[in-house]
Amino acid sequence: MPLTDLECKNAACPPELKRVRLADGQGLYLEVAPAGSKRWFWKYYFGGKEKRLALGSYPDTAPKAARLKRDEARLLQQAGSDPAQERIVAKLQRKAASVNTFEAVARDFHQLKASGWSDHYAERWLARLEKDVLPWIGKLPIVDVKAPLLLSTLRRVEGRGVKELAHSLREACGQVFKHGNSIGACEHNPAATLGGALKPVATKHMAAVLEPKAAGDLMRAIYGYEGQPSTRTALELSALIFQRPGNVRAMEWAWVDLDSAMLTIPADSMKRIKAGKINGRPHFVPLAPRAVELLKDLQPLTGHGRFVFPSLLTGERAMSDNTLRTALRRMGFDNDTMTPHGFRAMARTLMVERLNVHPDVIEAQLAHGKSGPLGMAYDRAEFMEQRRQMMDLWADYLQRLAQGAEIVPFKAA
Known part of the structure; x- marks a missing residue:
């Protein structure tokens, strides 16, 4: 006869015995220990061996609940599976799901890759996910993050009007899913299917003066700039050496050799991955006579401080990244006409x-790397x-443009 709840409640084990087992039926029994604990077990056979499966403790698991668990286990046995083994697999899967959340995989990927990224990129990559992705899907097992859920997360960002960020986050999420696949946390990359589901981003290049006449107008405006002398020099030097705006405004006197007319930008100040910053060569920028003259003046x-173009507020820092942009605006060149970065496009x-x-x-002089056999050769100091x-x-050409000379193509010497 099946055990009643009262029989389970009154069941006891004499102190001289290790345990007492009370049969309920079809292999189910209640095991009572001398200390008073009571546990349900189901005895079954699988692969010719006797086994038993724990089904819970009494009174948390009542007799009726214990029988339901026994019947579920019997169905697995009859289907050819070992209930005890299935329980172990399910437990491992639950543990893996709790460990392999989208956030856990994302942080594992970031930790793996950050040492090879620049500090700025590594910080920005994680910060973007922490703000716009992890609050929505971070706690979910990565296997449960399907394309529709990821798309709704990205569209929250898209809805703020920052379409480019939404695309960047899709790419970052794709990296996370690929990493998850490599470590066995997931099998699919739903981010790969969403490229066409987001609003397209129109690529907009940095505004730049690209015609000779306009370049002449720009150089004359720079020559006549009435603001701070260091700002005027930074503007003209930007045109002459066409390096990245960050390298111009953060230029240090220690980088400048006026006697040999050479600017040497250290590797760790260049736009490179971390390995390139640590192990790469410095970037050499020859200075034309006019550039040397500007720096001497x-x-x-x-020259008494660290920076060639120090901040106007404090000499302890470099010129603000907005100083040159503001100066261009004062001269009549707005963001749709010319930007500090535009000097590079103008020169090229x-x-x-x-x-x-x-x-x-x-x-090679732009520090864009090796674009071919000549690029490989010219990227070397010798x-x-x-x-x-x-x-x-x-x-010389910039000076001719500023003087309004007739502009015709001619060959370099």
Whole structure:
């Protein structure tokens, strides 16, 4: 006869015995220990061996609940599965799901890759996910994050009008899913299917002056700039050396060798991955006579400090990243016409189209890396002569443009 709740409640084990087992039926029994604990077990056979499966403790598990658990286990047995083994697998799967949340996999990927990224990129990558992705799907097992759920998360970002960020987050999530696949946390990458589900982003290049006449207007405006002398010098030097705005405004006097007319930007100050910053070569920028003249004139004003272009508020920091942009606006060049970064595009375009300078030489000077056999060669310090010729030619051309000379294409010497 099946056990009643009263029989289970009154069941006891004499102290001289290790345990007492009270049969309920079909292999189910209640095991009572001398200390008073009472546990349900089901005895069954699988693969010719006797086994038993724990089904809970009394009174938390009442007799009726214990029988239901026994019947569920019997169905597994009859289907050819070992109930005890199935329980172990289910437990492992639950544990894996709790550990392999989207957030856990994302942070594991970040920890794995951050050492090879620049500090700025590593910080921004994680910060973006922490703000716009993890609050919504971070606590879910990564296997439960399907395409519709990820899309709704990305559309929250898209709804704020930052379409480019939504696309960037999709790519970052794709990296997380690929990493999850590699460590066995998931099998699919739903981010890969969502490229067409987000609003397209129109690529907008940095505004730049690209025509000779407009470049001449720009140079004359710079020559006539009536603001701070260091700002005017930074503007003209930006045109002459066409380096990244961050490298111009953060330029240090220790990088400048006026005697040899050379600017040497340390590897750790360049736009590179972390390995390139640590192990890479510095970037060499030959200075045309006009650039040397500008720096010599500025040296009495700022040469006593660290930075060539120090902050106007405190000499302890470099010029603000907005100083040159504001100066361009004061001269009548808004963000749709010219930006500090636009000096690079202006130099590359006009030198290729008007001065017939080989693109690979310019790319090397722009620090864009090796774009071909010439780029590979010109990216080495011992090939400086070609760069010097190019920089001198460019400085002379800018002066001709500012003087309003007739602009016609001609070959580099």
